[in-house]
Amino acid sequence: MKRLAFYSFLAVVLMFSASGFSLTVPKGNRPVKNIILMIGDGMGTSAVYAGYTLNHGHLNLERIRNIGFSKTYSTAYVTDSGAGGTAISTGNKTYNGAIGVDSTGKPAETILEWAEEYGKATGLVATCAITHATPASFISHQASRSDYELIALDFLKTDIDVFIGGGRNHFAKRKDGVDLTQKLKEKGYSLAYTMDELRNVKKGPVAALLDTVHPVKWLEGRGNMLTESVNEAIRLLSSDKDGFFMMVEGSQIDWGGHDNNINYLATEMVDFDKAVGAALDFAMKDGETLVVITADHDTGGLGLNGGSFETGEIKAGFTGTNHTGVMVPVFAFGPQSEMFSGFQENTDLFFKMMNAFGFEVKRK
Numbered sequence: 496m497k498r499l500a501f502y503s504f505l506a507v508v509l510m511f512s513a514s515g516f517s518l519t520v521p522k523g524n525r526p527v528k529n530i531i532l533m534i535g536d537g538m539g540t541s542a543v544y545a546g547y548t549l550n551h552g553h554l555n556l557e558r559i560r561n562i563g564f565s566k567t568y569s570t571a572y573v574t575d576s577g578a579g580g581t582a583i584s585t586g587n588k589t590y591n592g593a594i595g596v597d598s599t600g601k602p603a604e605t606i607l608e609w610a611e612e613y614g615k616a617t618g619l620v621a622t623c624a625i626t627h628a629t630p631a632s633f634i635s636h637q638a639s640r641s642d643y644e645l646i647a648l649d650f651l652k653t654d655i656d657v658f659i660g661g662g663r664n665h666f667a668k669r670k671d672g673v674d675l676t677q678k679l680k681e682k683g684y685s686l687a688y689t690m691d692e693l694r695n696v697k698k699g700p701v702a703a704l705l706d707t708v709h710p711v712k713w714l715e716g717r718g719n720m721l722t723e724s725v726n727e728a729i730r731l732l733s734s735d736k737d738g739f740f741m742m743v744e745g746s747q748i749d750w751g752g753h754d755n756n757i758n759y760l761a762t763e764m765v766d767f768d769k770a771v772g773a774a775l776d777f778a779m780k781d782g783e784t785l786v787v788i789t790a791d792h793d794t795g796g797l798g799l800n801g802g803s804f805e806t807g808e809i810k811a812g813f814t815g816t817n818h819t820g821v822m823v824p825v826f827a828f829g830p831q832s833e834m835f836s837g838f839q840e841n842t843d844l845f846f847k848m849m850n851a852f853g854f855e856v857k858r859k
Contacts, residue, residue: 525830548802586846626646650675693705789841
């Protein structure tokens with residue numbers, strides 16, 4: 496999206512100052528070229544350890560040394576994914592169900608939109624409908640997370656370079672009869688409906704709508720869709736000389752928590768961690784990429800009561816079927832990753848990413 500920012504210089508200075516971060520990169524640090532933000536939806540610390548156990552005492556997350564915690568509350572004590580995603584994407588605490596709007600309902604500019612304004616390529620990847628709450632909160636501005644067809648329309652208002660996930664029906668089989676896939680083609684997008692088609696796309700922009708609504712569980716045969724999607728998105732986005740911003744969601748960790756199904760939760764956690772490994776491998780080779788991994792909230796109140804690293808067996812219990820109010824982990828790797836250590840608000844992640852990019856407000 497190549498539009499002018501509507502914030503005044505003074506307003507942005509005050510916004511950054513209120514969160515304790517300056518508009519400029521800390522002395523001695525260069526701005527990063529790329530940021531890969533990875534959100535394990537519902538991924539509390541117990542979910543991480545469940546994946547660690549299932550995977551016989553190993554996770555790619557162990558490669559990371561800068562680790563902190565995020566306080567996830569919204570305007571309520573317990574957040575939902577809409578408010579949790581919006582806090583990370585815009586730096587605003589808001590009401591549950593909100594998508595890219597502040598607590599008064601006013602649209603709030605997202606880190607993805609800022610990246611577009613500064614000429615960077617942008618991307619979204621998810622194992623749910625791409626119009627679902629977390630990916631939507633980085634590209635859309637709607638009062639309710641359930642307005643999937645309005646969220647799909649908002650994709651057409653941006654110049655996002657790559658988006659990969661489900662949700663094809665929200666673009667192609669709509670109540671208003673408008674086929675947004677045709678409008679995407681008119682804007683120059685390549686359309687992909689399978690991973691093979693995505694691999695054959697030579698350059699962006701590309702919309703990969705891999706399922707009618709949500710891709711199936713890993714347990715039901717999704718395979719390596721997430722890791723492959725991350726690799727394909729990096730391939731397409733990294734050709735931009737100005738760098739890129741990408742958000743990746745491991746969406747169904749959350750759903751395993753809601754179902755109180757430890758096998759569902761733990762296999763989705765391991766699948767997400769494989770995608771983390773792909774991002775870390777790229778960042779290690781590239782040297783100019785910051786990778787941030789966190790969650791929007793914890794789900795299910797998972798407790799681990801026993802298990803075996805040898806067999807991968809997990810004995811688990813849950814306190815409920817909804818989200819909880821506990822803090823969630825934050826992992827950061829690459830240049831400026833030290834900023835993400837310690838206790839922090841979920842809104843701080845937005846300001847720290849802005850800081851890492853070295854973004855300054857544009858004058859009108």
